[in-house]
Amino acid sequence: MTDMRNFLKSYNTHAANANNEAVTIAWNYYTNITKENQAKMTESDLDMANFTKVWAAKANQFDWKRSDLNATEKRQFEKITQLGFSSVNDTAKIELKSNLEAELTGIYSTGKVCLTEFGKGCLELEPGLTDMMANSRNPNELLAAWKGWRDQTGKKMRTKYTEFVNVMNEMIKFSGFNDTGEYWRSWYEASTFESDVKKLYNELLPLYEQLHAYVRHKLKNKYGTALFPDTGHIPAHLLGNMWSQSWSNIYDLLTPYPNAISVDITQKMKDKGYNVTHMYRVAEEFFTSIGLDKMPTSFWNKSMLEKPANRDVVCHASAWDFYDGEDVRIKQCTSVTADQFLTVHHEMGHLIYFLAYAIQPVIFRRGGNPGFHEGMADIVSLSFQTPEHMHAIGLLDSIPNDKESDINFLMQMALEKIAFLPFGYLIDQWRWSVFRRETTPNNYNANWWDLRCGYQGISPPVQRTEQDFDPGAKYHIPGNTPYIRYFVSFVVQFQWHKALCDEIGYKGQLHRCDIYKNKTAGAKLRNMLALGSSKQWQDAMQVMTGGRNMSALPIIQYFTPLIDWLKEQNKEENIGWSAQCPSNIPSPDQTNNQARLSVSTETVCLIIVTLT
Numbered sequence: 001m002t003d004m005r006n007f008l009k010s011y012n013t014h015a016a017n018a019n020n021e022a023v024t025i026a027w028n029y030y031t032n033i034t035k036e037n038q039a040k041m042t043e044s045d046l047d048m049a050n051f052t053k054v055w056a057a058k059a060n061q062f063d064w065k066r067s068d069l070n071a072t073e074k075r076q077f078e079k080i081t082q083l084g085f086s087s088v089n090d091t092a093k094i095e096l097k098s099n100l101e102a103e104l105t106g107i108y109s110t111g112k113v114c115l116t117e118f119g120k121g122c123l124e125l126e127p128g129l130t131d132m133m134a135n136s137r138n139p140n141e142l143l144a145a146w147k148g149w150r151d152q153t154g155k156k157m158r159t160k161y162t163e164f165v166n167v168m169n170e171m172i173k174f175s176g177f178n179d180t181g182e183y184w185r186s187w188y189e190a191s192t193f194e195s196d197v198k199k200l201y202n203e204l205l206p207l208y209e210q211l212h213a214y215v216r217h218k219l220k221n222k223y224g225t226a227l228f229p230d231t232g233h234i235p236a237h238l239l240g241n242m243w244s245q246s247w248s249n250i251y252d253l254l255t256p257y258p259n260a261i262s263v264d265i266t267q268k269m270k271d272k273g274y275n276v277t278h279m280y281r282v283a284e285e286f287f288t289s290i291g292l293d294k295m296p297t298s299f300w301n302k303s304m305l306e307k308p309a310n311r312d313v314v315c316h317a318s319a320w321d322f323y324d325g326e327d328v329r330i331k332q333c334t335s336v337t338a339d340q341f342l343t344v345h346h347e348m349g350h351l352i353y354f355l356a357y358a359i360q361p362v363i364f365r366r367g368g369n370p371g372f373h374e375g376m377a378d379i380v381s382l383s384f385q386t387p388e389h390m391h392a393i394g395l396l397d398s399i400p401n402d403k404e405s406d407i408n409f410l411m412q413m414a415l416e417k418i419a420f421l422p423f424g425y426l427i428d429q430w431r432w433s434v435f436r437r438e439t440t441p442n443n444y445n446a447n448w449w450d451l452r453c454g455y456q457g458i459s460p461p462v463q464r465t466e467q468d469f470d471p472g473a474k475y476h477i478p479g480n481t482p483y484i485r486y487f488v489s490f491v492v493q494f495q496w497h498k499a500l501c502d503e504i505g506y507k508g509q510l511h512r513c514d515i516y517k518n519k520t521a522g523a524k525l526r527n528m529l530a531l532g533s534s535k536q537w538q539d540a541m542q543v544m545t546g547g548r549n550m551s552a553l554p555i556i557q558y559f560t561p562l563i564d565w566l567k568e569q570n571k572e573e574n575i576g577w578s579a580q581c582p583s584n585i586p587s588p589d590q591t592n593n594q595a596r597l598s599v600s601t602e603t604v605c606l607i608i609v610t611l612t
């Protein structure tokens with residue numbers, strides 16, 4: 001018994017050092033993309049795989065399953081002996097997986113689109129193309145950015161991604177999983193997980209259909225019906241986001257009551273002279289106000305909070321735990337916008353989770369499940385964005401309490417949280433089907449668009465073929481980050497928000513609850529965070545909500561006032577869209593003609609006006 005406990009102590013010390021080394025080497029690549037740093041990361045992946053194998057073998061020398069260790073000690077042994085991709089003895093496969101992942105991430109992170117015909121020069125994703133998708137109201141420009149990004153990223157990844165899937169599937173078989181998707185789903189410790197999320201998606205579809213119908217109607221008014229297929233789909237490039245996953249950037253086209261109050265955070269931040277550091281200070285103050293940790297000094301010295309001028313980095317924001325209980329960092333190419341301010345709170349939410357579970361043995365320093373980590377990262381945003389909070393931090397002059405302003409606010413939240421749900425659900429539907437070999441390289445893109453048209457009700461603005469590889473245009477595919485965690489997060493964050501608001505005795509409508517400065521809320525949250533992955537997530541859910549399962553009821557309760565309003569607005573609308581993508585999607589040259597045509601009609605009108 002004591003030798004098993006000594007083993008756990010020894011593992012913990014060695015694992016902390018091994019993790020710290022591996023994370024540091026990965027950090028060096030992500031903040032300075034060079035061949036040399038990539039090679040060091042591959043070397044480190046080999047070392048980490050070896051470390052995992054050696055210590056799993058040591059652990060299995062003990063008859064730990066039948067010992068009278070307590071449940072938590074056995075859970076440590078169980079996790080230490082879970083080999084994942086490390087079980088394979090073939091170092092060539094480990095190297096190949098590591099290099100493919102680095103190369104795919106590199107292609108994504110260095111992608112540029114030259115939009116000379118719109119006088120924009122060559123733009124990177126952040127901030128250039130992101131800002132353009134958010135702010136341009138010219139369909140031709142939007143189409144050029146949308147198509148250009150897919151040509152410059154996904155299209156170049158297809159062969160590498162096929163190799164990547166094959167090597168991962170070969171490696172994971174040695175750990176007893178049929179395919180990579182099965183291994184990824186095993187982190188949710190529930191054999192019904194796949195059907196659970198399907199059920200949640202179906203419960204939430206009615207909310208999404210109402211929002212979709214309203215937005216489609218408004219966009220038809222703005223851009224004319226000619227752009228819209230008669231199948232009910234919304235062309236993907238018109239929604240203010242490169243992947244149509246969040247629609248808050250086109251709120252100005254969708255405002256329910258333009259004469260009532262809307263919260264425009266970006267403008268207010270600029271008016272108040274916000275800079276990047278101040279954004280992080282404001283976010284930190286939210287967490288300390290509810291009794292959670294402040295950022296360690298090393299955070300301010302070691303993070304990368306702005307895009308460096310002189311080197312290639314992976315701009316996609318991320319939060320890093322160096323497993324020493326203190327060194328936690330954010331890597332973000334931060335700019336002063338509302339979207340970015342949300343991401344600051346999100347990444348810092350991850351760091352708060354890292355710091356809260358630092359009390360756990362290293363093997364338990366993970367979220368209860370990956371969706372819990374994302375839920376914690378996002379939950380503050382449900383308080384932070386309320387008019388009450390915006391007013392409390394000086395980004396809103398007065399707290400509106402009329403019905404119209406309330407609908408305006410709920411619309412803004414729905415464009416971020418409801419719009420995301422089918423997207424959050426479908427990414428891994430596609431990936432799981434690829435890992436299961438139901439989707440193969442000759443129908444990668446067709447199946448991707450079946451899901452995009454089927455679940456999201458959006459359609460490609462220009463014809464897609466199997467020369468394209470549109471999944472690769474979304475970071476998490478080349479970056480190999482599983483995605484169902486975000487769908488889980490968007491459900492559980494509302495369960496937790498409701499639980500915290502109930503705990504503090506809040507009696508108002510859920511969407512106006514702000515836990516800012518409430519130490520009781522923070523303490524309840526910390527109780528769950530501090531568990532890390534030492535308990536099954538269902539136990540952690542019990543700590544937070546009193547129930548053990550995910551539930552769509554809180555998010556439905558939160559948005560009910562808006563959904564009722566939308567049903568009223570949509571009385572004349574055909575709700576929904578056909579399951580298949582539209583058949584008459586213009587080919588690229590057709591759209592070019594359309595572009596030329598629309599430019600020339602504009603010019604002709606201009607000439608007539610000047611002549612008369």
Ligand SMILES: CC(=O)N[C@@H](CC(=O)O)C(=O)NC[C@H](CC1(C(=O)N[C@@H](Cc2ccc(O)cc2)C(=O)O)CCCC1)C(=O)O
Pocket residue numbers: 245246316317318319320321343346347350373374377378486
């Ligand atoms: C070392 C490492 O990789 N660490 C992990 C964290 C961990 O595992 O500990 C990590 O930092 N992952 C990066 C990822 C970044 C972001 C993201 O990719 N978001 C999704 C989905 C989404 C969209 C809207 C939203 O409100 C919330 C989420 C997207 O943008 O599509 C960028 C914007 C926000 C979060 C993240 O922080 O989750």
Ligand SMILES: [Zn+2]
Pocket residue numbers: 346350373374377
């Ligand atoms: Zn996150």
